[in-house]
Amino acid sequence: MSKLLEKYNKELRAKLSKELGLDNIMAVPKVAKVTINIGLGKAVAEKQWIATAKSILERISGQKPLETKARKSISNFKIREGMVIGTKVTLRGKRMYDFLDKLINSTIPRFRDFFGLDPKKGFDGHGNYTLGFKEHIVFPEIGMDDVEKVHGLEVSINTSAKNDKEALALLTTLGFPFKKDKK
Numbered sequence: 001m002s003k004l005l006e007k008y009n010k011e012l013r014a015k016l017s018k019e020l021g022l023d024n025i026m027a028v029p030k031v032a033k034v035t036i037n038i039g040l041g042k043a044v045a046e047k048q049w050i051a052t053a054k055s056i057l058e059r060i061s062g063q064k065p066l067e068t069k070a071r072k073s074i075s076n077f078k079i080r081e082g083m084v085i086g087t088k089v090t091l092r093g094k095r096m097y098d099f100l101d102k103l104i105n106s107t108i109p110r111f112r113d114f115f116g117l118d119p120k121k122g123f124d125g126h127g128n129y130t131l132g133f134k135e136h137i138v139f140p141e142i143g144m145d146d147v148e149k150v151h152g153l154e155v156s157i158n159t160s161a162k163n164d165k166e167a168l169a170l171l172t173t174l175g176f177p178f179k180k181d182k183k
Contacts, residue, residue: 012174032160036099037087039085054087065088066087067086070083117177123164131156
């Protein structure tokens with residue numbers, strides 16, 4: 001069992017239940033899945049870049065990525081229906097908690113000029129949080145000698161929380177470094 005999952009089940013769940021005022025322990029929000037996504041952008045036409053993005057995503061997540069394809073043609077962006085426009089990985093269970101542990105403890109602290117995550121940005125109103133990375137090199141699995149081109153990626157954390165307040169409480173309890181409001 002993952003360290004983070006074990007800690008959540010033994011300590012954090014009861015603490016979160018008390019903090020949110022929930023009587024039933026099963027009503028406490030939890031992380032449902034984590035999706036990691038790389039959009040290829042202008043490099044859509046380059047087959048080599050698609051393979052590189054898949055390789056990077058596989059090293060970051062420990063799971064084989066899925067190619068996302070365009071649903072319809074868009075002439076302004078030179079995209080045809082069925083073209084590969086990105087890659088994604090959906091993590092659940094043990095791999096998800098291992099990835100979150102790595103994200104919280106070793107990846108986020110490697111951000112350049114990092115002063116905490118903004119709690120007002122990234123939430124969608126339904127209890128899900130999205131975190132964007134401008135550079136994929138903050139992940140410890142990516143060595144500087146492997147990097148041909150620096151690109152961004154997106155990590156979406158889907159929770160069972162009903163609203164953003166509960167999701168923020170869950171993620172803060174798990175250890176995400178959100179900025180404190182100055183009053």
